[in-house]
Amino acid sequence: MKHTTREDYRVVITPRRLGDLGWMSISDRMASSDPDRDMRERCEEITEQVKRHVDNVSSVEVQFTEVHTCSHCCLTWEVLTAVEAANPSYQQDEHSAEGEPVCCEKAIAEFRAERNIPALGGGS
Ligand SMILES: [Zn+2]
Numbered sequence: 001m002k003h004t005t006r007e008d009y010r011v012v013i014t015p016r017r018l019g020d021l022g023w024m025s026i027s028d029r030m031a032s033s034d035p036d037r038d039m040r041e042r043c044e045e046i047t048e049q050v051k052r053h054v055d056n057v058s059s060v061e062v063q064f065t066e067v068h069t070c071s072h073c074c075l076t077w078e079v080l081t082a083v084e085a086a087n088p089s090y091q092q093d094e095h096s097a098e099g100e101p102v103c104c105e106k107a108i109a110e111f112r113a114e115r116n117i118p119a120l121g122g123g124s
Contacts, residue, residue: 013050015042072106092120 018038019031032038043062050060068077082098084090092100092108095117101107105120112119 013046015039015046018042070101070103070107072110073104075103078102 017025018028018035019026021031028035028039040062047060047062050057069075070077078101080090080096080098080100080102085096085098085100090096090102095112097115097117100111108120111117
């Protein structure tokens with residue numbers, strides 16, 4: 001018969017959002033000029049407090065998920081794979097290459113300028 005044991009126990013602590021002020025809630029961007037930095041600092045503080053004040057803790061670490069977005073249009077950062085770059089239905093034009101962003105023209109222009117690839121839409 002199937003017998004279940006539990007192992008690999010963890011206690012997961014979720015830090016409070018920067019914009020969660022307790023008495024009101026605003027967006028994290030309104031609460032901080034650099035939410036990524038401030039959130040990392042908040043997590044480091046929590047880590048230090050747990051180490052100092054909580055018994056029977058073996059280790060504390062900050063974990064996170066990286067989210068990649070375009071700085072121009074804020075959409076998820078996606079780029080052409082080598083296979084897609086070779087497929088005319090994915091190409092912007094004949095100069096499309098592996099690694100070219102797909103979200104917006106500004107991102108594509110930036111990518112091409114860095115690599116001396118002719119810009120989109122005429123000119124050469
Ligand atoms: Zn974009």
